[in-house]
Amino acid sequence: MQLRTAFLLFALFTTSTLIAEIRVSARFEPARVAVDSASKYIVEIIETDKQTKPTAERITSLPIPSDGGLTLRNGHTSTSQSTRITNGVSEYSSTQQLIIEAVAPTVGNFTIPTYIFEYKGGRLQAPAATLTVVERAADAAPTVDELIFLQTNVPEQLYVGQTTPITLKLYVSSSVTLRGLNAFERRADGFTVSKLPAESSESVEMVNGSRYRVYSWPLTITPISAGPQDLNFQFTLSAQMPNQQNKRGSPFGGGVFDNFFGRSERFNIYTPPTQIEVLTLPAEGKPDSYSGAIGQFNMQVSADSNSTRVEEPIMLSLKISGSGNFDRIKGPEMPKTRGWRNYKPESTFEPNDSQPLKGMKRFDYVFIPETAGSRKLPEVTFSYFDPNIEKYVELSAPALTVKVAPSDRPAVATVAAPEADQQGSAPTINLTKALSPEELLTTLDYRPRKGRHIEKDLLSSPLFYGLNGAAFLALTTSVIVICRRKRLHQNADYALVHQAKQALKVTVKEAQSNDAAVFYRCAQDAIRLAATVHMKRSLRSADFAELEVSFKQCQVADAVIEQARSLFNEANNHRFSGQNHSTDLQHARTQLNTILKAL
Amino acid sequence: MSLFLRTLALYSLTAIIALAASSETTSHFQSGIESYQNSEYEIAKTQFTVALELEKTAAAHHNLGLVYFKLNAPAEAVWQLERAQLLEPFNADYRYKLETVRQELGLFAGSAKWYTLASAALPSKTWLILATVSFWLLLAVVILPRLRETKANIGLKALRGISITVFILSIPSLWLHQRLLQTGTIISDEAASLHAAPASAAPSSGTARPGERARILDHYNHFYEIETEGQATGWISKDAFRPLAD
Numbered sequence: 001m002q003l004r005t006a007f008l009l010f011a012l013f014t015t016s017t018l019i020a021e022i023r024v025s026a027r028f029e030p031a032r033v034a035v036d037s038a039s040k041y042i043v044e045i046i047e048t049d050k051q052t053k054p055t056a057e058r059i060t061s062l063p064i065p066s067d068g069g070l071t072l073r074n075g076h077t078s079t080s081q082s083t084r085i086t087n088g089v090s091e092y093s094s095t096q097q098l099i100i101e102a103v104a105p106t107v108g109n110f111t112i113p114t115y116i117f118e119y120k121g122g123r124l125q126a127p128a129a130t131l132t133v134v135e136r137a138a139d140a141a142p143t144v145d146e147l148i149f150l151q152t153n154v155p156e157q158l159y160v161g162q163t164t165p166i167t168l169k170l171y172v173s174s175s176v177t178l179r180g181l182n183a184f185e186r187r188a189d190g191f192t193v194s195k196l197p198a199e200s201s202e203s204v205e206m207v208n209g210s211r212y213r214v215y216s217w218p219l220t221i222t223p224i225s226a227g228p229q230d231l232n233f234q235f236t237l238s239a240q241m242p243n244q245q246n247k248r249g250s251p252f253g254g255g256v257f258d259n260f261f262g263r264s265e266r267f268n269i270y271t272p273p274t275q276i277e278v279l280t281l282p283a284e285g286k287p288d289s290y291s292g293a294i295g296q297f298n299m300q301v302s303a304d305s306n307s308t309r310v311e312e313p314i315m316l317s318l319k320i321s322g323s324g325n326f327d328r329i330k331g332p333e334m335p336k337t338r339g340w341r342n343y344k345p346e347s348t349f350e351p352n353d354s355q356p357l358k359g360m361k362r363f364d365y366v367f368i369p370e371t372a373g374s375r376k377l378p379e380v381t382f383s384y385f386d387p388n389i390e391k392y393v394e395l396s397a398p399a400l401t402v403k404v405a406p407s408d409r410p411a412v413a414t415v416a417a418p419e420a421d422q423q424g425s426a427p428t429i430n431l432t433k434a435l436s437p438e439e440l441l442t443t444l445d446y447r448p449r450k451g452r453h454i455e456k457d458l459l460s461s462p463l464f465y466g467l468n469g470a471a472f473l474a475l476t477t478s479v480i481v482i483c484r485r486k487r488l489h490q491n492a493d494y495a496l497v498h499q500a501k502q503a504l505k506v507t508v509k510e511a512q513s514n515d516a517a518v519f520y521r522c523a524q525d526a527i528r529l530a531a532t533v534h535m536k537r538s539l540r541s542a543d544f545a546e547l548e549v550s551f552k553q554c555q556v557a558d559a560v561i562e563q564a565r566s567l568f569n570e571a572n573n574h575r576f577s578g579q580n581h582s583t584d585l586q587h588a589r590t591q592l593n594t595i596l597k598a599l
Numbered sequence: 600m601s602l603f604l605r606t607l608a609l610y611s612l613t614a615i616i617a618l619a620a621s622s623e624t625t626s627h628f629q630s631g632i633e634s635y636q637n638s639e640y641e642i643a644k645t646q647f648t649v650a651l652e653l654e655k656t657a658a659a660h661h662n663l664g665l666v667y668f669k670l671n672a673p674a675e676a677v678w679q680l681e682r683a684q685l686l687e688p689f690n691a692d693y694r695y696k697l698e699t700v701r702q703e704l705g706l707f708a709g710s711a712k713w714y715t716l717a718s719a720a721l722p723s724k725t726w727l728i729l730a731t732v733s734f735w736l737l738l739a740v741v742i743l744p745r746l747r748e749t750k751a752n753i754g755l756k757a758l759r760g761i762s763i764t765v766f767i768l769s770i771p772s773l774w775l776h777q778r779l780l781q782t783g784t785i786i787s788d789e790a791a792s793l794h795a796a797p798a799s800a801a802p803s804s805g806t807a808r809p810g811e812r813a814r815i816l817d818h819y820n821h822f823y824e825i826e827t828e829g830q831a832t833g834w835i836s837k838d839a840f841r842p843l844a845d
Contacts, residue, residue, distance in 0.1 A: 344636040440692075441699050442669070444635055444662045448628050448650070451657035451686025452722045456780060456844050458773070464727060471735035478739065482746045 021048045022119070026112065026129040028102065034136035035107050037143045041072065043098040043126055045119065048091055053081065056096040057120050064100075070110045070131070074234070074270055075100040104133040141242075147173040148239060150271045154221070154231060157277045159387055162294040163222045163325035165357055168196075168233055170215040170269070171207065178213075179238035179264045190229030190278060194220040194356075220356060222325060223278040233271045238264040281385055287394045289332055293384035295324015295357070301380045301397035310407035313368045316377055316400070318345070321360040324384065326351075331363035337378045339404075341368045346439055369404040376401050493536050500540070504529040511592065519585050520571035523592045527564055530599040544568040560598040563591045628659060635662065640669045657686035661693055668700055674809035676700050678784040678841050681812075685779070685843060688719035704810040706828070715779070718772035726776065730769035737762035778814070783825070783842035785811045785835070793833025797822035805831030807840075815842060 023046045033039045043062060047054035056079045064072065078097045083090060104110050111130040116123050151169045158164060172178050184196050200215040223229060281294075300319040308314045320329060331345035345363040352358035369375055376399040383394040458464060488495045507529060511522035527547065531539045535550050542550075544565060551561050567588060631646030647663040650656070664679030680697040687693060694711070701707070711719075721729075740759045744751050751759070785791055785807045794801035797819040805827075807813060813825035813835075822834040823842075 343632075441696055442665055444632055444665060445658035445692070446632060448625065448654070448656040448658040449687075451655075451683075452688075453724070454685060454780070454844060455723055458723055458727050458777070461727075463724065464731070467728065467731045468735075471731060475735060475739050475742070478743055479746060482743060486746070486748075 022046070022122075022124065023048075024124045024126050026126045028129050028131040031130070032132040032134065033104070034140060034143070035104065035133050036136070036145070038101050038103045038145060039131055041070075041100045041102045041112065041129065041131075045096045045098075045124070046093060047095075048093040050089065050091050053083070053092040054094040056094045059096065059098055059117075059119065062098060062117055062126070063115055065113055065115050069105050070112070071103045071105070072100045073103070073273060074268065102131060104131060107133050107135055109133075142173070144241070144267060147176045147241065148178075148237070148267060148269050150233060150235060150269045152231075152233065152271050152274065154274055154276055157279060158221075158223050159279050159281055159294060159385065160223050160226050161281070161292055161325060161328055162385075162387055163220050163327070163357055165355070166219050166221055168217045168219055168271075170200075170235060170237075171205070171212040172215070172239070173242075174211040174213060175242040177240040177264075179240060181235055181237050182266065183234075183236040185234045185236075187230060187232040187234070188221065190223055190225040190227075191231060192222045192224055218356065222328075223276070226278050226280045228275050229278050231271075231274045231276055235269045236266060237269060238266050240264050282390070282392075285392050287381075287383040287392055289381040289394065290383045290385070290392060291330045291332065292328045293320075293324060293382070294328075294387060295322060295384060296386055296388070297322035297324060297382070297384050297393075297395070299380070299382050299395040299397060301400070303377065303400050303402060306401070307403040307405065308369060309405045310369050310372050312407070313366045314402060316365040316367055316380075318363040318365070318380055318382070318397075319360055320363075320382060323355070323358045326357070326359055326361050329361055329384075331365070332380060332382050334365055334380075335378050337376070339369060339371045339373070339375045340377065341370055342366065346443075348439075369402070372404045372406045374401055375404050496538060497533050497536055500529045500532040500538075503540075504533065508596070511589075514585065516574055516585060519588065520567075520574050523567055523588065524571050526592065527567070527595055527599075530596050534599045556598060560595055564595050567591050567595065627653065628656075628662075631659075631662060631666075635666060635669075638669075640666050644670065655686070657683040657690065657693070660686065661696070664696070664700070672788070673700055673704050674784065674786045674788065677704065677810035678786055678843075681784055681843055688716070701810055704808065706808065706810055714771070715775060718775040721772070723773065723776040726769045726772045729765050730773060733762045733765035733769065737766060780844040781815045781842070782812055783815060783823070783840050783845070785809055785813065785827070785839060786841050787839040791835055791839040793825070793827075793831055793835055794822075795833060797824070797834040799836070801834065804833035805829075807831060807835060813840065 025044045025046075027042055027044075029040045029042055031039070045056070045059075047056065058077065058079075076099055078099060080095050082093050082095075084093070085091075102110075109130055109132050111128055114125060114128045116125050118124075149171050151171065152166050153169075154166050155164060186193055196219065197217050200217050203214045203216065205212050205214045221231065298321050300321070302317050302319075304315045304317070316334075318331065320326075326349055331347055334342050334345075343366050345365045347361060347363050349361045350359050367377060379396060379399045381394060381396040383392055385391070386393050455461060488498060504526060507522050507526045511519055511526055513519055513522070525540075528539050528542055531542070531547055531550055534554060539547060539550060547564065547568075548561060551564070570588060627646045627650035631643045631650060634640070634643035634646055643666045644663065647659050647666060650659045651663065660679045660683035664676040664683060667673070667676035667679060677697065677700055680693060680700060684690065684693045684697055688711075718726075737759065740751075740755055740762060744755060787809055790806045790808050792803045793805040793807055795804040807825070807827045808829070811827050811829065813827040815823050815825055816832070817824040818837075819834075821837050823837060823840050824832070824834050825840060826832045
């Protein structure tokens, strides 16, 4: 029995050390405030564990029961972790604080009763907490909310998509030294809000007899959801309060030194809770041309020329000026018109520097005529919703007429209308327009031109080989020709042989004649020239005796010498006989060929 | 006569085929423009791609680049714009867009150096012809007067000077052209790893950013060895890198 009791006690002790302990506390800080002053309602969840570091589960909402008129706002959480080691035993703890600002409307005690909330799958109980609100003393110092506050001028009602300018004003009492703005937050889920300008305008205003420096930022808001929508702004700022300056008790009397060395505090300053009723645009009376414009607008339509040629573009410009949500205005869709081809417009917006919602938006439509004649551009219709009169307004411009002359491009065949024939030449259309960087980036190239041909490997191209081969041949030929000419000039023997060769060619050709006289004369000359080439000395006027000596020196065959002798004799007989009879030259020709080959 | 008629028929047929091909290219190009204007970027991509398959024009490359930019594929856009710039090196519009898209990717604008622009003044084929002609002309002007043992007159001296100048200009220009064709672009959507060897399992030797230019040093199987603008060197898969001359 004793053993069982001891075991149970041991088990209980072990379990208590293993399971993490969770404690919940709730309090107001400060628990006693003057009326109209804010206190903080803090719910603290502390987890401790001796084995592992506990991880806090983030709490986003608490089921706080009715609080008797307390205004609870701007809740946020804060977590921290710590480790404590005592006699070698570690204890880990995690603390999560839920901090909610509480403002009481009147004097009295305000109690938030006990309530249960879920945490990590279990149920925890938050204890009751009481805030005591007392009358403010007549000589009490002003509260932080009185010294620094934030205000906006928002309308009570807006339409979805209606862009409205608002001004965010930060009031700082002249007794407070503003050290700096640390952060800006907005809670506007149902709106798109413009970016907070980096610079604010500064002015001075009197509020309830006190002097305030006012920092103003212009913003624009656009509702995106219908219904009541919250719109709150928050600044986190550092400032030095007047009571801190007084606390220093500087021997130099404060003032300048306080400003330099005073301790700054961080404050979260909120706009009063604001709700805007956002309405949907009425479906009744909504024109087909409506594309989301809300405001007050005027429209102006113009074309850059009243005449052009087929396939030469013309620009139709639509200028919408006025006040409203220009960023949501789209260029009206142009209907497909017979005889025209058009593209989506390019838009530019010129805002009014002082009033961001005012300005002029321009849409440029490019129209390209496809046929000649007098052609009408489509009628332009633009509609918007005017929130002042709560009605849709439709603006329209009549169709512009453009005279289209036939194209002057030979490739394009067009059928010209009779009136188009009257046109001489269309004026040059200047379509240049300054584009924004984004438009410049996304503008297509409409003219497909043949660019350069990209040769991957030029050195293996036929062009490279062909060009170099041709150049090499030309240079080599030039070198050969020059060398040959040079040798002819410098070497007499070479020149003699060269001339003899040239003459031999001519003579052999003449020897083909059937006239015996011509043949024999040419045959004798040919043998002399061949001997000249062979002996490399002039034998052009030598008789056969001289030739025979030369042949023998060159060891020409006796049979050849005999044939030459026979041919020379025959030639002499023929020449000196005085008869001009025809003979059979076939044998003589054979002899001549044999001799020339031998030489 | 029959030969004449056959030749005429052949010429006509060739002209008709060429005209049809040209017409088809223009049709796809125009369809691409219309799809782009209607914000149908996928269709525009297909149309411009087909137009490029039929005929490689700088405008089609440029427009396809803008489509890729709209489709949130800026690295592909850079490659297409680089290619358009290669085909039309002095198109300031293309250069502006290429620099802007590169800046969007966090890369330096990468303006072309003066010597690169100078080398792009003429097509590579023209530089090749000039280099070859000036080389052989220089040889002829130097050799032939010596062979003839004549003194070079003022005309020959001028020709020699011109040949030397043209040859000196054309050789670096050709080299720059060829070097440009050995570059490419990282076309992956995210930073790509460079490897120490041509294998995916090889250790990393650096990273290459999307749209970054790189020079091809070598290639092996499915990998290129590259040196990026950021001086990182390593092997990259051919899927993540596309040469400019592709």
